[in-house]
Amino acid sequence: MFHKKQISPFGATLRRELARMKSRPMYFILTVGIMSFCIMFFISLFNEGQLQKMPIGIVDHDNTKISRQFVRNLDATQQAKVVMKPGSYQEARTEMQKGNIYAFVEIESGFADKLQSSRRPPLTFYINDAYLTAGSLLLKDITAMSLLTSGGVQQQTLRAKGVDESLISGIIQPVAVDAHLIGNPWSNYSYYFLNVFFPGVLEFVILMTTVFVIGIEMKEKTSRKWLRAANNNFLTALLGKLLPYTAIFIVWGFVCSIILYGFLYHPAQDCIFRMLVATVLYVIACQCVGVLIIGILPVLRDSVSIVMIFGMFGFTFTGFTFPIEQMNYPVRIFSEMYPIRHFFIIYTDQVVHGVDFSYSALYYFILLAYTLLPFLIFFRLKKAAIYQNYPIK
Amino acid sequence: MKFALYSTIRKLKVNCKETFHIFLNELKVVSHDRGVVVIFILAVLAYPLLYNVVYKQETLSKLPVAVVDNAHCHASTELIRNLNATPELNVYSVYTSLSEAREAFARQKVHGVIYIPSDYSKNINTGQKATLSVYCDMSSFLYYRTVLQGANHVVLDQNKDIQIKRLSEQGITGEAAQIIAEPVPYNDVVLFNETGGYASFLVPAVLILILYQTLFFGITILAGTAREENRFHVLVSISEHKGKTLRVVLGKSGAYFIIYLAWSIYVLKVIPMLFQLPHIGNSIDLIGLMIPFLMASIFFAMTISVFLPNRETGMLIFGIFSLILLFLGGVSWPLSNMPGFWKAFGWIFPSTHGIQGYIKINTLGADIHTIAKEYHTLWLQTLLYLLLCVGAYHWQIKKSLTKARLRRIEAHRRESATEKHPKEPNNTTDYKSES
Numbered sequence: 169m170f171h172k173k174q175i176s177p178f179g180a181t182l183r184r185e186l187a188r189m190k191s192r193p194m195y196f197i198l199t200v201g202i203m204s205f206c207i208m209f210f211i212s213l214f215n216e217g218q219l220q221k222m223p224i225g226i227v228d229h230d231n232t233k234i235s236r237q238f239v240r241n242l243d244a245t246q247q248a249k250v251v252m253k254p255g256s257y258q259e260a261r262t263e264m265q266k267g268n269i270y271a272f273v274e275i276e277s278g279f280a281d282k283l284q285s286s287r288r289p290p291l292t293f294y295i296n297d298a299y300l301t302a303g304s305l306l307l308k309d310i311t312a313m314s315l316l317t318s319g320g321v322q323q324q325t326l327r328a329k330g331v332d333e334s335l336i337s338g339i340i341q342p343v344a345v346d347a348h349l350i351g352n353p354w355s356n357y358s359y360y361f362l363n364v365f366f367p368g369v370l371e372f373v374i375l376m377t378t379v380f381v382i383g384i385e386m387k388e389k390t391s392r393k394w395l396r397a398a399n400n401n402f403l404t405a406l407l408g409k410l411l412p413y414t415a416i417f418i419v420w421g422f423v424c425s426i427i428l429y430g431f432l433y434h435p436a437q438d439c440i441f442r443m444l445v446a447t448v449l450y451v452i453a454c455q456c457v458g459v460l461i462i463g464i465l466p467v468l469r470d471s472v473s474i475v476m477i478f479g480m481f482g483f484t485f486t487g488f489t490f491p492i493e494q495m496n497y498p499v500r501i502f503s504e505m506y507p508i509r510h511f512f513i514i515y516t517d518q519v520v521h522g523v524d525f526s527y528s529a530l531y532y533f534i535l536l537a538y539t540l541l542p543f544l545i546f547f548r549l550k551k552a553a554i555y556q557n558y559p560i561k
Numbered sequence: 562m563k564f565a566l567y568s569t570i571r572k573l574k575v576n577c578k579e580t581f582h583i584f585l586n587e588l589k590v591v592s593h594d595r596g597v598v599v600i601f602i603l604a605v606l607a608y609p610l611l612y613n614v615v616y617k618q619e620t621l622s623k624l625p626v627a628v629v630d631n632a633h634c635h636a637s638t639e640l641i642r643n644l645n646a647t648p649e650l651n652v653y654s655v656y657t658s659l660s661e662a663r664e665a666f667a668r669q670k671v672h673g674v675i676y677i678p679s680d681y682s683k684n685i686n687t688g689q690k691a692t693l694s695v696y697c698d699m700s701s702f703l704y705y706r707t708v709l710q711g712a713n714h715v716v717l718d719q720n721k722d723i724q725i726k727r728l729s730e731q732g733i734t735g736e737a738a739q740i741i742a743e744p745v746p747y748n749d750v751v752l753f754n755e756t757g758g759y760a761s762f763l764v765p766a767v768l769i770l771i772l773y774q775t776l777f778f779g780i781t782i783l784a785g786t787a788r789e790e791n792r793f794h795v796l797v798s799i800s801e802h803k804g805k806t807l808r809v810v811l812g813k814s815g816a817y818f819i820i821y822l823a824w825s826i827y828v829l830k831v832i833p834m835l836f837q838l839p840h841i842g843n844s845i846d847l848i849g850l851m852i853p854f855l856m857a858s859i860f861f862a863m864t865i866s867v868f869l870p871n872r873e874t875g876m877l878i879f880g881i882f883s884l885i886l887l888f889l890g891g892v893s894w895p896l897s898n899m900p901g902f903w904k905a906f907g908w909i910f911p912s913t914h915g916i917q918g919y920i921k922i923n924t925l926g927a928d929i930h931t932i933a934k935e936y937h938t939l940w941l942q943t944l945l946y947l948l949l950c951v952g953a954y955h956w957q958i959k960k961s962l963t964k965a966r967l968r969r970i971e972a973h974r975r976e977s978a979t980e981k982h983p984k985e986p987n988n989t990t991d992y993k994s995e996s
Contacts, residue, residue, distance in 0.1 A: 194877065202881055209885060212900055223897050264752065265927035266934070267917060270895065286740045291747040297754040298839070298924040300762035302895040304706065307749055314747050321744040331731050338688045339731075339741075342723035343716050346692050347709055350666075352699035357894075360702060369881060376877055469596050469782070472873045476778070476880050477604070483884060484615055490759050491672075491701050494618050516669070516700040523667040 177399035181408025184397045185381070189412065198377045199416050206369040207427065214358040221249035222302050224310075225272035227260050228253055234280035238317060242273065247309040264294070270302040271295045271310065283321065351435065351520030359434045363515060364488045364508075366424040367447075371454045371508045372479040374417050378458025379475050381409060382549075383468030391553035402550040406542070410455055417454075421447035439518040442525055446514045446532065453507040453538035463545025466552035467559060486512045510534045576808060583812025590783065591816065596872070600779045605824050608771045612764055613836040619758030621707040625653035626673040627662040634682035640693075640715065644675065649711030672698040673708030688727055703759070753925045754839060761839050765923055766892040766916045768828050769854075773912040774883050776821055776855070777862040781875025784866035806955040810947070814859045821859075825851045829919065842922035846929040850918045853939035857911035860946035867953040890916035911946075914938045 175183070189195040226239050243250045251269065254260040260272040274292045282289035293310050297303040322340045331339070352359050385391040398405035425443055429436045436443070461478070462471045485492065485503035492503050503509050510531045517528040542549075552558055591597050628644065630637050645652040653671045656662045662674045676694040684691035695712050697705040721742060728738040754761045829847060833840035869875050888894055889907030896904065896917075907913040918935035921927040929936055 194874065197878055202878070206881060206885070209888075209903070213888060213894060213903055215900065216898060219895065219898050221898075222895060261752065262927075262931060265921055265925045265931050267896070267921060270897075283745065286744070288740055288744060288746055291745050293747065293749045295749060295751045296925070297751045297757045298762060298920055299892060299895055300754065300757060300759065301893055302897075303751070303754075304757065307751075311747075311749065314745065318743065318745045318747075322741055325741050325744070329731070329733065335688050335727070335731070338684075338690045339724055339727050341690055342685070342720045342727065343691045343693055345709070345712055345716050346694045348694060348696045349699050349705060350696055355699070355702065355705065360699070365884075369884070372881055376880060380873070380877060469873050472876045472880075473596065473599060476876050477608075479880065480883050481611075481615075484612075488701050489703070489763075490616060490618075491621065491703060494621050494624075495615060496617060499615050512700075513669075517667070520698075520700045521667055527667055 177397065177401060177404050178408050181394070181398040181405055182411060184394065185409050185412055188381075194380070198373060198380060199413065202373050203369065203420050207366065207424070210362055210365050211358075211427070211432070214361055217356045217358045218246075218354065219302065219305055219357065220246055222247055222271075222306060223251040223269045224248045224306060225252045225254050225260050225263055225269040226250055227255070227257055227272060227274040229277040230275045230279035232280035234283060235275045238275065241317065242310065242313055245309050245313050247305050248313075260294070264296050267299075269296075270299055271306040273310065286325075351522065353435075358432065360488075362428060362432070363434065363519065364483075364486055364512060366428065367421070367450065367508055367511055367515075368483050368486065370417060370420060370424070370451070371482055371506070372475075374413070374451060374454035375458045375461065375475045375479050376472070377413055377417075378410065378455050379462045379471040380468070381413065382459070382462045383466070383471055386466050386552060386556060386558060387468045389556050391556060395553055402546070402553070405553075406459070406549075410459070414451060414455060417451045418448055421451055434519075436519050439522070442518050442528075443515070446511060446518075446535065449532060449535035450507055450511045453510075453535045456538045456541045457505075457507060459542040459549070460545055463542065463549040463552075466549060482506050482508050485509055488512060507535060507538060580808045580812045580815070583809055584815045587813045587816035588819075591779075591820070594783065594786065596782055596786075597779050600775050600782065601820060604775050605771060605828065608775075609764075609768055609828050609832045612767050612771075613760065613832065613838075616760035616764060617836075619756055619760050621703055622648055623651040624649060624673070624704065624707050624711070625651050625671045626675060626708060626711075627665050627671040628652050628655045629659050629662045629674060629676045630655050630657065631679040632677045632681035634685075636682050636685045637677045640677065640719070643715045643719065644711065647711045647714055649707045649714070666696070666698070669698075672701075672704040673712075675712060685723070688730070760836070761924070763892065764836075764838055765833070765920050766887060766890050768832060769915045769919050770883060770887055770890070770912060772821060772824060772828055772855075773858050773886070773910075773915060776817065776858050777865075777879065778876050780817065780859065780862040781866045781869050781879075782872055784863070785869055785872035785874055788870060789872055806951055806958055809958075810860075810863065810951050810954055814856070814863065814950075817859050818855055821855050822848075822851065825855065829923065833923065839924040841924070841926040843928060846922050846927075847919075849929050850915075850922060850932070850936060850939070853936065853943050854911055854915040854918065857939050857942035857946055858915070860943060860950045861911055864946055864950045864953050867950075867957055886910055886912045887916075889913050892916060892920065908938075911939060911942050914942070 189199075224242070226242070228235050228239065239250055239253075242248055248271070252263065254263055254272070257274055260269070260274070263269050264272065272294050274294070276289060279289045279291075281287075291314060293307070293314075295303045295307050319340050323336060326336050326339060327333075349355055385394050394409070395402065395405050398408055422444060425440065425447065428434045429440060429443075458475070461474055462468075465471045465474060481502075484490075485499075485506050486508050487493075487495075487503060492500055492509070495503075514528045514531045514535075517523050517531075518525075591601060626644070628641050630641065641652055641655060644650050650673075654665065656665075659674070659676060662671070662676075665671045666674055674696040676696065678692065678694070681691050681693075683689075693712070693716060695709060697708045699705055724742045725738055728734070728741060733741060751757060825848075829851070830840065830844060832838070866875065869878075886907075889899075889903065889910065890913050891899060891907070899907070914935040918932050918939070921932045921935070922929075
């Protein structure tokens with residue numbers, strides 16, 4: 169009764185690609201394996217959110233009630249944990265070189281005596297900034313702690329001198345700095361890193377996958393069959409091939425958003441929908457860059473190497489660790505090539521700053537403009553698929 | 562007795578000669594493979610240069626911030642002038658309302674807003690505590706740190722002057738005022754990476770990873786290619802007895818080792834000197850660390866490469882590991898705060914101990930005794946991965962030999978089958994005697 173329905177070229181290409189996806193474990197590793205591993209890795213690594221209780225040492229030459237109290241206060245701070253009491257500066261320095269402590273405090277002998285007789289005993293902190301994250305956080309913590317200690321002493325002395333109570337706090341701290349951290353009030357590392365690493369890893373995986381699924385056709389000389397399935401229309405061939413991956417990676421992008429804003433409660437200021445739209449554009453933009461790379465170099469192994477080098481720099485050129493505008497000019501231009509750079513600006517606007525859509529509209533358009541890239545190498549890639557005239561190894 | 566000794570020496574000589582032959586052949590293979598040359602030579606040469614160019618600026622300087630001055634007084638003008646004079650900050654513009662500043666912030670023209678409230682001058686003049694609000698852009702933690710650091714420097718300096726003034730109003734002057742202003746003078750000394758530079762902190766770890774990852778990818782490409790071209794490397798499949806496996810492994814790894822020992826000096830010593838990164842380590846200690854690090858890395862990569870079927874498989878699967886290994890190295894996220902499982906996972910990779918060992922020698926000036934933990938772990942890994950590598954290669958050699966033998970038997974059977982039909986009994990006996 170029914171005629172066997174004629175499959176459209178697009179449908180045939182799509183079907184062919186789905187069959188190919190089942191043929192090798194590599195497809196599964198690229199589309200599912202790497203993303204799952206990285207998501208698990210980064211979530212559990214930054215589970216603490218903030219760095220807490222980092223090991224420090226105390227060289228206590230004084231060893232009196234006051235100095236021991238100071239050690240206890242230090243131990244009670246959020247970031248520091250006193251794990252050892254080395255006998256000397258030299259010993260503490262060696263422990264620091266071994267990486268067992270990130271900072272230590274030296275309390276000179278007679279500290280308590282001098283403090284009580286107002287002879288201003290100095291307190292010295294030694295910080296290791298080779299581990300910059302740990303070092304700078306500990307410095308902040310220990311400084312705050314010691315300001316509090318001297319504040320207590322100041323208060324006592326001023327009261328003893330009979331200074332009016334209402335003026336005391338103005339003398340101890342004439343001007344206070346009240347910090348407001350926009351978009352990440354607890355300076356949470358999990359918010360900070362995950363929001364960039366998830367799209368970053370996604371970009372890398374999309375580039376690798378795109379280059380692989382097209383490149384393998386050239387390498388195994390099956391590209392003509394691929395074209396034939398699409399009725400020799402290269403645009404259909406390309407779309408039919410890449411569409412399954414577009415779908416998979418958009419799902420991954422959404423999964424990341426759900427994890428970040430749904431399960432980990434990263435503060436997102438009513439912009440989920442805008443971020444989801446950005447994610448869709450971002451996935452397509454990354455695929456287009458992948459097509460561009462394999463189009464410029466239709467040799468699988470070379471393109472994979474290029475993606476390795478190009479993709480790894482993506483994390484640097486996002487500009488979230490070290491801001492782009494503080495880098496050299498040529499470096500800044502280079503960063504514009506990465507979809508993640510534009511996605512990051514959208515994320516900063518929408519999620520961190522919580523501003524109106526109009527502020528980031530330009531970057532949505534830039535992500536959209538990436539779809540033009542494949543047309544630059546369209547005929548080159550088509551020729552490569554037909555003539556298979558590039559070395560396969 | 563004498564004869565036994567002589568034969569042992571001769572055997573050893575033959576072994577050495579063959580190992581050397583494999584070594585030379587591997588160097589030839591490396592130099593003839595375009596992809597491997599790109600990774601072993603070009604990437605190692607260019608990557609450190611690129612990273613240093615990108616991270617040339619160690620700290621943020623003259624970060625644009627907006628100031629909202631609602632106080633309009635002498636004290637607030639002076640404060641703005643002082644903020645602008647810090648190396649960290651550049652006052653982009655002074656606004657009269659917070660909404661104007663917010664607009665500049667939303668356009669990402671400024672990365673911090675410093676708000677001077679209208680009661681600022683009143684509080685300053687009446688001896689009360691004044692508050693300054695600082696709004697920081699959290700899109701990069703470096704923004705936040707820099708803005709806060711700049712503001713704190715200015716405020717702390719200013720506080721000292723105001724304190725002395727206020728104390729003298731209370732009749733406390735001179736030594737007594739100093740004591741109250743700062744009862745416990747504290748100084749913070751940054752022992753290593755004194756400037757708190759970002760490049761000095763991150764790039765040393767990246768340098769080790771460049772060596773480690775290029776070595777890994779180069780080796781997996783070579784192994785993948787060997788597999789693609791013939792079922793197993795020619796040098797391996799012609800051999801039969803066990804001792805040969807060790808020779809193959811040593812010969813090949815020797816070739817990689819020689820190339821990378823030379824590279825280590827460039828990447829780990831010349832580059833830090835060229836780009837003014839910390840390099841206070843002793844060169845002898847550094848080489849002492851590099852020997853087990855490179856060997857462990859080579860044997861590890863060779864072991865893994867046995868399981869990778871194609872040329873590009875290694876890069877496709879382990880490409881993202883460059884990032885994972887950087888974190889497992891415990892530089893950005895301190896090892897003390899890493900979950901136990903990931904710490905154990907990180908232990909498997911020689912890069913983790915390489916990064917830690919290198920930073921401790923190069924940046925912290927530790928000697929080889931101080932980093933005994935990393936040093937011994939790397940030697941342990943060298944031994945462990947050598948055994949695994951020999952085991953894996955041996956398994957592969959046996960497999961290829963079995964395959965070759967099966968094919969020979971198959972061919973033999975086929976030929977004897979075809980010969981049965983024409984019935985020429987003379988030839989079959991020949992084959993029998995051969996097999």
